Amino acid sequence: MDSLTQIVLGAAVGEAVLGKKVGNKAILYGAIAGTIPDLDIFASHFTDTVTSLLIHRGFSHSVLFAVLFAPLFGWLVSLYESFKSYKGWSWLFFWVFLTHSILDAHTTWGTQLFWPFDLRLAFKTIFVIDPLYTLPFLVFLILAMSHKRTSKKRRFFNYTGLFISSFYLALTFVLKWNAYTKFENALKNQNIAYQEIDTRPAPLNTILWSANIDTKDAYLLGNYSFFDTQPITFESYRKNHELIGNIIDNEKVKKMVSISEGWYTITQKGDKLFYNDLRFGLLNMAPKSQDFVFQYEIKTDESGNVSFIEQEKTKRDAKTLLADLWLRIKGN
Structure with a gap:
């Protein structure tokens, strides 16, 4: 805390x-x-x-x-x-x-x-x-x-x-179990096959809950507020784990995967690779947003040493997230 x-x-x-x-x-x-x-x-x-x-x-x-x-x-x-x-x-x-x-x-x-x-x-x-x-x-x-x-x-x-x-x-x-049940029913109603559900409260409250859903090739991210009146919708994010290539066997990469409990995606921007820890969600609720709260650039030097550089967050990010949260808490 x-x-x-x-x-x-x-x-x-x-x-x-x-x-x-x-x-x-x-x-x-x-x-x-x-x-x-x-x-x-x-x-x-x-x-x-x-x-x-x-x-x-x-x-x-x-x-x-x-x-x-x-x-x-x-x-x-x-x-x-x-x-x-x-x-x-x-x-x-x-x-x-x-x-x-x-x-x-x-x-x-x-x-x-x-x-x-x-x-x-x-x-x-x-x-x-x-x-x-x-x-x-x-x-x-x-x-x-x-x-x-x-x-x-x-x-x-x-x-x-x-x-x-x-x-x-x-x-x-009790609130977590209620939210978990809502996500579980939504996946069943939408005929979505999944392997695991991971739920957590959204920032600053326990009214709005977020979920990560593990499917074969992608993770689904969804939100549920106790004030919702419409069905839960999910955004799909491809895992892209193959983009890591051979460095998947690197000790630091293994530790990073363990830290994030396997909930991660890899994104590529130009010639840069980024490791996204899905456990803490996104900095905004824009559709298909790639602005994860914890995002790390993966760097590999000429000797094969791997490092993770955390991407900075700004006050603007915080203001955007708070505004999005307030709207979403009130229901979909």
């Missing part, structure tokens, strides 16, 4: 663990702890694109990380805070680290919660930024902070925020 959401979650969990004993310091350290696992993004400054993608939400989002580093951070904080409980501070960091990773497991990217095992949990029930999850949570956290640490109202507001956010997260599974 986005940084603000993880800060709010960390602060609320910190309050639940130690708020009664240390007051707003529990919220402060919980907020700090909520940002620590995401420091893995700095790997992109020291490694190539593929390696940084593998690192992202890997070890720092695992149970092992929480077990190993919570005691370390707990010990450091206990050295200079007046509340000297090493165990108390360790529990705070442990539960913040763990809940951070569990929340991220609900997004499309997912987390390697059980690292070093090669298993990425990605429930794909919530977008990385969802105001309906974050804003009520933030309001109740602020209300909790406005009361003394021994106040029953403080605990009531904090637990209410945790309950509402958790209830909404659970509700997203």
Whole structure:
């Protein structure tokens, strides 16, 4: 999830663990702890694109990380805070680290919660930024902070925020199943043979859902809003996997295919090849758009070394996507 959401979650969990004993310091350290696992993004400054993608939400989002580093951070904080409980501070960091990773497991990217095992949990029930999850949570956290640490109202507001956010997260599974069923029925009604369906919420909401459909030679992309009145339509995108040629056996290419869980297409523009990760959809909803959210130019040097260069996104892309989303959420 986005940084603000993880800060709010960390602060609320910190309050639940130690708020009664240390007051707003529990919220402060919980907020700090909520940002620590995401420091893995700095790997992109020291490694190539593929390696940084593998690192992202890997070890720092695992149970092992929480077990190993919570005691370390707990010990450091206990050295200079007046509340000297090493165990108390360790529990705070442990539960913040763990809940951070569990929340991220609900997004499309997912987390390697059980690292070093090669298993990425990605429930794909919530977008990385969802105001309906974050804003009520933030309001109740602020209300909790406005009361003394021994106040029953403080605990009531904090637990209410945790309950509402958790209830909404659970509700997203119901919404996902509903959307999945709609896509499944649409494919059946249109006599479309397919191998797999992959669904996810569209950006910033859980009303509009997107689906990738795996067919023999192409992927079908479709959208469904709970306000739709017309049948679901699908856009076809040829896989073009053959365009990669012999570099399909390259180790970086294999890793990239694994990262995208096989959901990718290859497009050619002039003499350039581009790798499109379909898991995150398009930057706009124009018919036959090739502007994928995550698109990488594939470069091969004279020595046969392969690299992936992520294509930049602009503010104009974001404005176009938001405008398209708003129209599509209201129904087809």
